[in-house]
Amino acid sequence: MAWSREEIAQRAAQELQDGFYVNLGIGIPTLVANYIPENVQVTLESENGMLGMGPFPYPDKVDPDLINAGKQTISELPQSSYFSSADSFAMIRGGHIDLAILGAMQVAQNGDLANWMIPGKMIKGMGGAMDLVAGVNKVVVIMDHTAKDGSPKFLKACDLPLTGSDVTDLLITNLAVFEFKDGQPVLIELAPGVDAEEIKEKTEAEYTVCPKLKRHLHIQ
Amino acid sequence: MNKLKNNATVALEGILFDGMTIMAGGFGLCGIPEHLVIALRDSGVKDITVISNNCGIDDFGLGILLQTRQIKKMISSYVGENKTFEKQYMSGELELEFNPQGTLAERCRAGGAGIPGFYTKTGVGTVIAEGKEHKEFDGVTYILETGLVADLSLVKAWKSDDEGNLVYRKTARNFNPVMATAGKVTVAEVEEHVALGDFDPDQIHTPGIYVDSFIVGTDYKKPIEIMTTREYVA
Numbered sequence: 001m002a003w004s005r006e007e008i009a010q011r012a013a014q015e016l017q018d019g020f021y022v023n024l025g026i027g028i029p030t031l032v033a034n035y036i037p038e039n040v041q042v043t044l045e046s047e048n049g050m051l052g053m054g055p056f057p058y059p060d061k062v063d064p065d066l067i068n069a070g071k072q073t074i075s076e077l078p079q080s081s082y083f084s085s086a087d088s089f090a091m092i093r094g095g096h097i098d099l100a101i102l103g104a105m106q107v108a109q110n111g112d113l114a115n116w117m118i119p120g121k122m123i124k125g126m127g128g129a130m131d132l133v134a135g136v137n138k139v140v141v142i143m144d145h146t147a148k149d150g151s152p153k154f155l156k157a158c159d160l161p162l163t164g165s166d167v168t169d170l171l172i173t174n175l176a177v178f179e180f181k182d183g184q185p186v187l188i189e190l191a192p193g194v195d196a197e198e199i200k201e202k203t204e205a206e207y208t209v210c211p212k213l214k215r216h217l218h219i220q
Numbered sequence: 221m222n223k224l225k226n227n228a229t230v231a232l233e234g235i236l237f238d239g240m241t242i243m244a245g246g247f248g249l250c251g252i253p254e255h256l257v258i259a260l261r262d263s264g265v266k267d268i269t270v271i272s273n274n275c276g277i278d279d280f281g282l283g284i285l286l287q288t289r290q291i292k293k294m295i296s297s298y299v300g301e302n303k304t305f306e307k308q309y310m311s312g313e314l315e316l317e318f319n320p321q322g323t324l325a326e327r328c329r330a331g332g333a334g335i336p337g338f339y340t341k342t343g344v345g346t347v348i349a350e351g352k353e354h355k356e357f358d359g360v361t362y363i364l365e366t367g368l369v370a371d372l373s374l375v376k377a378w379k380s381d382d383e384g385n386l387v388y389r390k391t392a393r394n395f396n397p398v399m400a401t402a403g404k405v406t407v408a409e410v411e412e413h414v415a416l417g418d419f420d421p422d423q424i425h426t427p428g429i430y431v432d433s434f435i436v437g438t439d440y441k442k443p444i445e446i447m448t449t450r451e452y453v454a
Contacts, residue, residue, distance in 0.1 A: 089322025124300035131322030165345025
């Protein structure tokens with residue numbers, strides 16, 4: 001059985017380490033904040049200019065001057081700080097953020113990532129994604145293993161415009177987890193009820209299988 | 221000289237011309253110069269190149285300048301929430317130059333600081349890097365990006381004193397401080413005008429040297445794009 005959105009977020013949350021400064025993208029990555037392990041303290045950065053992002057506000061505390069990069073209303077914490085977009089991306093580009101978790105449309109076997117544009121169909125823009133994948137120390141990518149029509153999204157080469165080249169460190173799909181070691185993907189974990197054969201069928205990218213491949217019953 | 225102007229129309233008098241480049245602060249609808257944008261629309265100035273992270277929504281913020289077709293070109297990082305934008309771009313009416321958000325912020329910062337170009341690894345290996353100089357530093361490839369300067373910068377702050385010293389509020393700061401530095405002329409709009417001496421000089425975000433004039437806006441709408449809340453737990 002494939003992992004649900006919540007389970008994928010839970011799996012991604014296992015990458016968080018105590019003291020990390022973390023940037024979470026829009027969608028499933030935002031859910032990761034709900035699964036921060038006990039005894040782990042992380043500081044969330046929002047690239048529109050805030051460190052120490054708090055949870056959604058209570059209804060009577062909503063403030064239009066306080067939003068995250070997904071334009072959702074949020075709250076502040078005692079340790080929060082605000083700064084300009086230039087300062088925000090200085091900390092991103094300068095390698096001060098430990099971990100970024102973001103969504104993808106396609107990932108390639110060399111770590112290329114595409115998540116901002118479908119030519120002729122969808123024009124939204126890259127926002128801060130290109131800066132994040134170029135500057136953040138570890139990049140965790142989350143996506144469905146296949147497209148709605150069943151075609152693979154983990155490919156030999158992306159055919160969509162890239163967000164960054166050779167930038168993916170860990171790929172978490174609803175079926176499996178791949179770690180990029182020296183630029184090469186290694187299958188390290190399988191979702192419950194998924195076997196290596198199924199992954200092979202649904203993946204175009206070439207990868208190796210970790211000898212200690214972990215088969216999950218469910219995410220803890 | 222008096223930097224405080226009566227209203228947005230007065231503040232923009234004699235500054236606007238067709239074909240000009242205008243920076244506008246804000247992220248989404250947060251921290252946008254909403255009154256100055258309306259005055260810009262009412263002035264009828266056209267063929268504008270707008271440098272702004274987003275382009276508002278269809279009927280608020282910079283989006284209203286798309287409806288009147290006053291914008292010729294946008295330099296932005298994200299336009300996802302605006303259908304008019306997408307339509308005008310797809311039909312070829314509107315030019316669009318996508319910049320990664322951090323590159324856009326740094327281009328404004330550099331422009332305001334007299335730095336004509338800088339190297340960044342953002343965008344290497346993507347369409348953003350096409351046609352740009354590549355250079356290696358310590359084995360890592362970077363691309364050359366240029367500084368941006370605008371004919372006019374429109375920014376939104378929380379408070380200003382008579383000198384035009386500005387203080388922003390929470391995430392409404394975003395692009396405003398860097399854009400304030402990168403306009404040949406910079407006009408600010410604020411919610412509160414305070415007396416000289418009311419600010420602690422240590423706490424000023426934008427020193428008044430960057431601000432040519434300011435207005436005090438009233439009835440701020442500050443629409444919220446995505447309302448997200450949590451429940452009180454009894």
